[in-house]
Amino acid sequence: MTAPLHEPTAEAAPSAAEEAALASADAKAVQGRSLGRIAWERLKRDKLALTGGVVVLFLVVIALLAPVITSLLGQDPNEYHESLIDPLFGTPTGSLGGISGDHLLGVEPVNGRDIFARILYGARISLLVGFLSAVVAVILGTVLGILAGFFGGWIDSVISRVMDGLLAFPQLLFIIALVSVMPNEMLGLTGSSVRVFVMILVIGFFGWPYIGRVVRGQTLSLREREYVEAARSLGAGRLYILFKELLPNLVAPIVVYTTMMIPTNILTEAALSFLGVGVKPPTASWGQMLSSAIDYYESDPMYMVVPGVAIFITVLAFNLFGDGVRDALDPKASR
Numbered sequence: 001m002t003a004p005l006h007e008p009t010a011e012a013a014p015s016a017a018e019e020a021a022l023a024s025a026d027a028k029a030v031q032g033r034s035l036g037r038i039a040w041e042r043l044k045r046d047k048l049a050l051t052g053g054v055v056v057l058f059l060v061v062i063a064l065l066a067p068v069i070t071s072l073l074g075q076d077p078n079e080y081h082e083s084l085i086d087p088l089f090g091t092p093t094g095s096l097g098g099i100s101g102d103h104l105l106g107v108e109p110v111n112g113r114d115i116f117a118r119i120l121y122g123a124r125i126s127l128l129v130g131f132l133s134a135v136v137a138v139i140l141g142t143v144l145g146i147l148a149g150f151f152g153g154w155i156d157s158v159i160s161r162v163m164d165g166l167l168a169f170p171q172l173l174f175i176i177a178l179v180s181v182m183p184n185e186m187l188g189l190t191g192s193s194v195r196v197f198v199m200i201l202v203i204g205f206f207g208w209p210y211i212g213r214v215v216r217g218q219t220l221s222l223r224e225r226e227y228v229e230a231a232r233s234l235g236a237g238r239l240y241i242l243f244k245e246l247l248p249n250l251v252a253p254i255v256v257y258t259t260m261m262i263p264t265n266i267l268t269e270a271a272l273s274f275l276g277v278g279v280k281p282p283t284a285s286w287g288q289m290l291s292s293a294i295d296y297y298e299s300d301p302m303y304m305v306v307p308g309v310a311i312f313i314t315v316l317a318f319n320l321f322g323d324g325v326r327d328a329l330d331p332k333a334s335r
Contacts, residue, residue: 049324055317066120081112097302121284130266136204141211149219163209192279252329259322
């Protein structure tokens with residue numbers, strides 16, 4: 001007599017904890033990534049761009065903390081140290097422009113001011129002009145560019161002709177002429193503050209057509225997209241379409257061109273200070289230091305090398321970071 005066949009045992013039902021874990025895993029598997037997260041992940045893989053970003057952040061920090069750093073080192077950017085200057089040749093005593101434990105980058109010829117302290121304070125001027133003039137250009141370029149591209153017609157024609165005129169205008173010569181005749185006091189500002197204020201406004205004003213053209217071109221393309229037509233069909237007004245549909249999609253090119261515009265503005269400020277129409281002495285400026293170093297490049301080459309290297313590193317860091325941001329925000333980039 002054969003043994004009775006046993007009925008197959010049913011599989012145990014999953015517990016509540018297992019069901020919750022499975023549901024959580026499924027949710028994570030289908031969870032999408034935002035454009036910002038995708039861009040950040042692409043940017044993290046670009047080591048050169050990250051290095052440039054770190055250098056930019058470091059420059060901003062030391063510029064903001066310049067008074068604290070110089071006070072900790074016991075140096076003042078405008079204090080003279082004639083005892084460290086050779087009375088016969090007017091050059092710093094010692095090697096490499098007077099570099100020592102007290103003066104990390106040496107001292108200036110003739111007056112003996114600490115170069116390290118003046119480099120830190122010069123970074124404040126360069127970064128201030130570079131950032132704020134870029135902000136002025138971005139605001140004007142974004143507003144006028146999006147208006148020209150969205151409304152078209154005579155508005156587009158007028159704004160486009162203004163951009164063409166400004167792009168053909170000799171910007172540097174105009175800034176030189178304007179800054180040269182500015183009064184020493186204006187709007188409660190005095191001395192170098194007046195020149196810094198004027199440089200920010202003028203550099204930003206002449207810089208907006210570059211970003212304005214980019215924003216106009218992108219707006220012409222975006223205004224014909226399906227989601228804009230859908231918003232119109234649902235009764236959305238022009239302001240809603242401008243601020244809710246178009247502007248968020250213009251953030252990427254605006255950010256990219258802003259990062260590329262800042263180093264150009266820094267070079268413009270350095271050129272103006274080099275030509276003697278930037279900030280007034282004794283306010284420290286990298287371009288002004290380069291201009292003063294021309295007379296001593298043979299006897300004291302370090303005086304020219306230090307501010308030149310500071311400008312080079314700053315501009316290079318911004319360019320590397322800007323290239324990385326552009327690649328990270330470009331969906332067609334190969335990296």
